[in-house]
Amino acid sequence: MNTIAISDLLFPAFEKNALRNLPQNFGMEFFVEFGPVEYWRSLLPQFNIQSRPISLHGPCVTVNLANPDDTQYLSRYEKDITFGKEINAEFIVVHTNEQWSGNRKDIQNLVIERLQELDKLAQNIAGPRLAVENVGLLTNNLFNESEYIELFTKFPNIVSLIDVGHANVNQWNLPYVIQTLNKKIIAYHLHDNNEKKDEHQPIGTSSINWTELFKAINTYSPNATKVLEYANGTFKSMDQLLEHLNSIESLMTTK
Numbered sequence: 076m077n078t079i080a081i082s083d084l085l086f087p088a089f090e091k092n093a094l095r096n097l098p099q100n101f102g103m104e105f106f107v108e109f110g111p112v113e114y115w116r117s118l119l120p121q122f123n124i125q126s127r128p129i130s131l132h133g134p135c136v137t138v139n140l141a142n143p144d145d146t147q148y149l150s151r152y153e154k155d156i157t158f159g160k161e162i163n164a165e166f167i168v169v170h171t172n173e174q175w176s177g178n179r180k181d182i183q184n185l186v187i188e189r190l191q192e193l194d195k196l197a198q199n200i201a202g203p204r205l206a207v208e209n210v211g212l213l214t215n216n217l218f219n220e221s222e223y224i225e226l227f228t229k230f231p232n233i234v235s236l237i238d239v240g241h242a243n244v245n246q247w248n249l250p251y252v253i254q255t256l257n258k259k260i261i262a263y264h265l266h267d268n269n270e271k272k273d274e275h276q277p278i279g280t281s282s283i284n285w286t287e288l289f290k291a292i293n294t295y296s297p298n299a300t301k302v303l304e305y306a307n308g309t310f311k312s313m314d315q316l317l318e319h320l321n322s323i324e325s326l327m328t329t330k
């Protein structure tokens with residue numbers, strides 16, 4: 076399936092009311108961390124989640140896999156993966172790290188160990204796939220381009236989510252990464268920026284060459300979900316968003 080999905084980061088302050096009018100052919104991704112399970116249970120039925128593709132964004136504020144003192148990552152993920160299964164989410168986004176310090180290799184090994192634990196957990200629960208995102212800008216990028224690619228040779232069950240904005244700031248060779256990981260890529264976070272800051276701007280408003288990028292996406296990972304992970308309140312209404320979705324439609328078949 077060639078799904079475009081909308082992250083709930085799109086409207087200011089995670090405002091979700093307008094998203095109730097999102098046509099059913101579009102998927103949705105929710106930052107599950109920002110509410111207890113009871114909140115999501117009562118809220119999500121408003122969005123027709125049974126009839127559209129759903130994914131969850133895993134914890135990235137209360138969990139930092141690269142912090143040796145983090146003691147709650149496993150229980151937090153257990154809760155979120157279990158809820159993901161309940162709502163039939165296709166994948167849950169995992170950040171390898173937030174801010175980190177110390178010896179780079181040691182921290183990488185710590186994160187790899189913890190990903191192994193999460194992998195086991197996810198296998199036991201048998202719910203959404205774990206989709207590991209390329210995160211961390213510049214010096215905070217714990218796994219560089221080749222190290223990130225290498226990660227997916229270690230975990231046969233874990234899949235990749237490519238955040239093209241992060242990759243753009245870190246000056247990764249995206250067509251190469253996409254060609255190399257190809258079917259391992261379950262989804263993309265799509266947003267634009269000026270190559271210097273992680274701005275989460277709409278497709279086509281800044282420095283990314285989207286035609287080139289979509290040639291690679293459509294060639295090597297045609298079935299990956301494209302999550303528009305826009306922030307900063309660029310859109311004020313659903314009408315504006317639908318107009319934008321129309322304007323990027325031709326990219327989905329660019330070859």
Ligand SMILES: [Zn+2]
Nearest residue numbers: 208238264304
């Ligand atoms: Zn992202």
